[in-house]
Amino acid sequence: MLIPMIGIVACGGEEISEGTVTRVATRIVMEELKPTQTMVICLPLYISGKEDERAFVRKQPTIIVDGCDKGCAEKVIKMNGGNVAAVIRVSDVMRAYGLKSNSRRKLDEESEKLARKVAEKIAEEVDRIIGEMTKQTAMKFNI
């Protein structure tokens, strides 16, 4: 039986401001919006082969948060057989809401708004995935 705990992987790319947005959005979800249902996976640790991170992402549904259309975090997780349940790209959220990401070092007001929008999208996906897990469990045990 799957435990209702969702992994979140942020690309965290330090070259672009969208990478900073992925980190901030992920922390908003973990600290404020879904603290008991999510776990942040450190992508560099995952990349360097840390077994705890690898095992979690293999077993539990994971939401990928990529900064740009290159989709590096998604590629890395899929390359290693991760259980990808949803992919959110900051660049898509920017286009959908007409928001920009302006600084990679410290987010300004507009970029913070963007980070919150991304966090809300992640939280929606967490609800959707946990809803599906609950439904599957109910069907399995005929509840």
Add this chain to the structure above:
Amino acid sequence: MDKKVVVLPCSGVGKTYGSIAREAAYRVIEELRPDVTLTVCLPKLIVDDVGARRLVRDNACIVINGCPSKCASFAVESAGGKPAVVFEVTKLLREYRNLKPDRSSVIELDEKGRKLAEVIAEKVSGEVDRILNSEGV
């Protein structure tokens, strides 16, 4: 392109040490040595991004790892680069015990975290100068 020094910090989101590494890197790249340094996304080094891999192979790299896992070093080496200098935030913390940051200050560093980042940025800038002044670069 003229030779540059690539400054690659940890991009981890779980601990405050990664945030200190990044703040130090940005301080070097944007304020202290803006014309001769740059950074690259760590995940790009893993997904066969030719430009990113060439960048770390053809230029000197200074790595700022957050913790003893040394993931940023691993990423540079995986891309065929060899870090010229490696810093580690947790190691430097042993030297600057008075600058131990609040562990929860991941997104917004506290004052001690910012100070430690400043110290590291100065050290990195010194290494940038040394590398650029040395022969062969």
